[in-house]
Amino acid sequence: MSAKFHVPEENYYTKDHEWALVDENLVTVGITNYAQDSLGEIVYVELPETGQKVTQHEPFGVVESVKAASDLIAPVSGTVVEVNDAVQSDPGLINDDPMNEGWLIKIEMDTEKELAQLLKAPDYRKLIEA
Amino acid sequence: MKTPLFNLHLDAGGKLIEFAGWQLPVQFKGIREEHLHVRSKAGLFDVSHMGEIRIKGKNALKTLQYLTTNDVQTLTAGKAQYSLLLNEKGGVVDDIVIYCLSPNEDYLVCVNAANQKKDLEWFLAHNQGALIENQSPQWAQIALQGPMAPQILLKVVQNPELLKKLQFFHFYEDQWNRHQMIVARTGYTGEWGYEIFLPWDDAPSLWEALLSESEDLWPIGLGARDTLRLEMGYSLYGQDLTDDITPYEAGLNWVVKENQKDFIGKTALRPPCRSRVGFLLLERGIPRTGYSLFSFDKKEIGKVTSGTFSPSLERPIGLGLVDSSFAKKGEKFFVKIRQRFLEAEVVSIPFVEPRAQKPIHF
Numbered sequence: 001m002s003a004k005f006h007v008p009e010e011n012y013y014t015k016d017h018e019w020a021l022v023d024e025n026l027v028t029v030g031i032t033n034y035a036q037d038s039l040g041e042i043v044y045v046e047l048p049e050t051g052q053k054v055t056q057h058e059p060f061g062v063v064e065s066v067k068a069a070s071d072l073i074a075p076v077s078g079t080v081v082e083v084n085d086a087v088q089s090d091p092g093l094i095n096d097d098p099m100n101e102g103w104l105i106k107i108e109m110d111t112e113k114e115l116a117q118l119l120k121a122p123d124y125r126k127l128i129e130a
Numbered sequence: 131m132k133t134p135l136f137n138l139h140l141d142a143g144g145k146l147i148e149f150a151g152w153q154l155p156v157q158f159k160g161i162r163e164e165h166l167h168v169r170s171k172a173g174l175f176d177v178s179h180m181g182e183i184r185i186k187g188k189n190a191l192k193t194l195q196y197l198t199t200n201d202v203q204t205l206t207a208g209k210a211q212y213s214l215l216l217n218e219k220g221g222v223v224d225d226i227v228i229y230c231l232s233p234n235e236d237y238l239v240c241v242n243a244a245n246q247k248k249d250l251e252w253f254l255a256h257n258q259g260a261l262i263e264n265q266s267p268q269w270a271q272i273a274l275q276g277p278m279a280p281q282i283l284l285k286v287v288q289n290p291e292l293l294k295k296l297q298f299f300h301f302y303e304d305q306w307n308r309h310q311m312i313v314a315r316t317g318y319t320g321e322w323g324y325e326i327f328l329p330w331d332d333a334p335s336l337w338e339a340l341l342s343e344s345e346d347l348w349p350i351g352l353g354a355r356d357t358l359r360l361e362m363g364y365s366l367y368g369q370d371l372t373d374d375i376t377p378y379e380a381g382l383n384w385v386v387k388e389n390q391k392d393f394i395g396k397t398a399l400r401p402p403c404r405s406r407v408g409f410l411l412l413e414r415g416i417p418r419t420g421y422s423l424f425s426f427d428k429k430e431i432g433k434v435t436s437g438t439f440s441p442s443l444e445r446p447i448g449l450g451l452v453d454s455s456f457a458k459k460g461e462k463f464f465v466k467i468r469q470r471f472l473e474a475e476v477v478s479i480p481f482v483e484p485r486a487q488k489p490i491h492f
Contacts, residue, residue: 040157040160040161040353041160041161041162041163043162043416043439044414044415044416044439044446046414046415046468062468064416064439065161066161066162066165066353066357066438066439066441067156067161067353067356067438069416069418088414
């Protein structure tokens with residue numbers, strides 16, 4: 001069933017279904033198409049403020065559908081430098097376009113070394129097809 | 131376990147989950163979309179997992195009077211009644227609907243799926259001489275709910291004239307595939323609608339016949355069933371009602387007839403110290419079952435029993451069990467959501483105006 005989900009090559013992924021797009025030391029973070037589909041219609045999202053520190057593998061926020069709440073897990077450690085206000089006022093954007101317009105936060109990462117802990121596209125594809 | 135409609139749910143693209151041991155669809159198109167569709171058009175729910183216990187014989191009325199809180203004596207043939215089973219401490223064993231097939235001697239009791247075994251044992255242990263039979267395996271149940279439900283059902287039944295006369299919380303007997311079918315004007319959504327009991331194997335053909343009557347009738351999953359009932363403030367057993375919550379705490383005084391009769395749990399009932407409230411969350415967030423409620427001076431005053439994001443109101447709503455001093459409309463308190471204290475205000479229940487008991491115009 002997951003073959004229907006596009007998994008862009010250029011991103012890194014977490015086991016918890018976040019994606020991370022790395023541009024030098026700036027990392028844009030969102031949830032994958034697979035994640036938004038499993039959650040169903042997202043009606044609420046809670047994100048950190050800019051300036052806040054986040055830690056790799058630890059929750060930085062929450063997305064909630066009508067039925068359930070799910071933690072957002074930070075793919076890297078660092079400082080939040082930008083938050084997508086659009087998804088806070090219209091959480092449905094995460095369902096509509098999770099990999100682009102529905103991005104969540106941008107993190108200035110502390111160290112590139114942590115990227116080794118993340119999945120690359122082929123491995124993430126295997127994970128959701130399992 | 132699988133209901134007789136299991137394969138039809140799969141074919142319709144239902145997302146299946148386990149609920150009380152049953153494989154049931156939580157959603158088809160999406161909870162919010164399905165919810166709004168039932169409020170504006172019509173929805174079909176598979177509720178075959180619900181249990182049915184038949185109480186018959188000359189001591190049927192006596193047994194039900196002793197085991198339930200509402201007054202069964204007032205039931206005539208074709209009337210249904212919402213009621214409760216209580217334990218000796220006054221806590222709720224289950225919330226049920228009693229359908230009177232023949233006064234004094236024949237009743238069908240619809241119970242929650244998760245409580246079916248417990249209820250049956252409870253009935254047998256406190257039987258006052260009735261014949262008690264678990265008929266859950268033989269009855270399928272389909273709920274047809276929404277403003278268009280009456281017109282759709284009218285096209286399928288053999289006795290449309292009887293259907294047209296059907297009052298809220300009444301039922302009549304019709305036929306499907308030449309088998310007995312019970313059509314009750316009851317439901318869990320607050321909309322006009324019906325709950326139909328029919329033999330297990332006849333359910334798929336009725337389900338398909340109803341769906342083929344109208345493009346505006348959609349299959350609906352358990353997710354929307356929950357949000358629809360919550361907007362009405364209807365209790366969900368296991369969350370808003372438990373063995374440790376009394377009917378007075380749950381705000382169900384209207385189903386307890388203490389002055390008319392004796393029943394199990396009656397002598398334990400006291401004026402409650404905590405009370406059921408409905409509340410609106412005034413800030414962004416979603417209250418969930420089990421979250422704690424606090425006064426503004428940060429003393430814990432109760433818990434959320436059910437909560438969701440209301441698709442009709444487009445805002446977060448919840449039911450709580452709180453210290454009775456907070457159970458007044460306009461009273462405010464905090465809901466603690468992940469270390470944050472968010473303001474909520476007590477409002478009257480239902481959250482959304484029900485249509486169910488209003489006369490149907492065919």
